[in-house]
Amino acid sequence: MGVPFEALIPYGIIVAMFGVTGIGLSATKYLGNEGKAARWNRDTWDKVMMERDLRITGTLRGQYGGVEAPKGFEVSNPWKVEKRIF
Amino acid sequence: MLANLISILEGILLIVPALISVAFVTIAERKTMASMQRRVGPNAVGYYGLLQAFADALKLLLKEYVAPTQANIVLFFLGPIITLIFSLLGYLVVPFGPGLFVSDFDLGMLYMLAVSSLATYGILLAGSLRSTAQLISYELILSSAILLVILLTGTLNLISIVESQRIIPFLYPLFPLFLVFFIGSVAETNRAPFDLAEAESELVSGFMTEHSAGIFVFFFLAEYASIVLICILNSVLFLGGYSIRASFPRIRFDQLMSVC
Structure with a gap:
């Protein structure tokens, strides 16, 4: 007697639940990334570039085509504009 | 605001299916062991006993x-x-x-x-x-x-x-x-x-x-x-x-x- 098919149904549901999480996360990532796929497997260089995009355009996924940095770029570094406690 | 909502939604999307799959792991284990021991296993609650884990949880909570x-x-x-x-x-x-x-x-x-x-x-x-x-x-x-x-x-x-x-x-x-x-x-x-x-x-x-x-x-x-x-x-x-x-x-x- 082999494994009856009804013993395999719960395994199918478990796999389906992982699918639910995956599809749901895919939807939320698109929602949170301005309609683009989430960036993944980022190295330090990617993170620095995203930080730069945030400073230039205001969002992590923003793009800017100008040859010169927009006004205010030089002071948009959080380390420079943070309020000193002492 | 949107970022916070997305974070909450992601948390729910992670935890709820995880808990449901955990419930079905118990059923899978019991059904598989039953088939190995030539028993039918849980088969009364829901289709093919699939809702047994939820019945057990409800019983324990009450x-x-x-x-x-x-x-x-x-x-x-x-x-x-x-x-x-x-x-x-x-x-x-x-x-x-x-x-x-x-x-x-x-x-x-x-x-x-x-x-x-x-x-x-x-x-x-x-x-x-x-x-x-x-x-x-x-x-x-x-x-x-x-x-x-x-x-x-x-x-x-x-x-x-x-x-x-x-x-x-x-x-x-x-x-x-x-x-x-x-x-x-x-x-x-x-x-x-x-x-x-x-x-x-x-x-x-x-x-x-x-x-x-x-x-x-x-x-x-x-x-x-x-x-x-x-x-x-x-x-x-x-x-x-x-x-x-x-x-x-x-x-x-x-x-x-x-x-x-």
Whole structure:
């Protein structure tokens, strides 16, 4: 007697639940990334570039085509504009 | 505001299916064991007994709480809650697909190990030195096996570990290590033949014998949540995680011809 098919149904549901999480996360990532796929497997260089995009355009996924940095770029570094406690 | 809503939504999307799959792991285990022992297993509640776990949970939640008179009530109730919370926290860094994660944490593996170690405190609070000794001992084996994978990949990030297995899953080059890790996982999750902490024939239900009703559900969920989590870890470390679908390298044509 082999494994009856009804013993395999719960395994199918478990796999389906992982699918639910995956599809749901895919939807939320698109929602949170301005309609683009989430960036993944980022190295330090990617993170620095995203930080730069945030400073230039205001969002992590923003793009800017100008040859010169927009006004205010030089002071948009959080380390420079943070309020000193002492 | 939108970012906060998305974070909450991601949390729900992670925890709810995880808990549902944990419920179905219990059914899967019971049905599989039943088929191996020529029984039908649970087959009365829902289609083919699929809703048995929910019926069990409902029954336990409606039962009366009983605590030993000499027990420290706060710690007695805190133990199962700590175990469940730390078992579920491990899911935070699990990669579900390329770019599909709740937290792309650079120290993901370290976080997962730390959280699973903290879950041991819940069992310690429940009063089981036997189970704690077992969990701590086998955690060393698991950590050593994981360290070798980290040495190969050079990263603690789970997504990077999966990505470094695009060409060949670590199962092949590290097969002996996989066996060690697998045995360690069975011991870590208190499954037979390492179920000494529970030892049904001698200790009834082990350290959770005195726990009843809702807090027993917490212990039960925590146990199966850690089983699912360690299965995910097995998959991520040795089977290529989500990239298992199409990870065969294509050989050159002359190599193909030289095979025949």
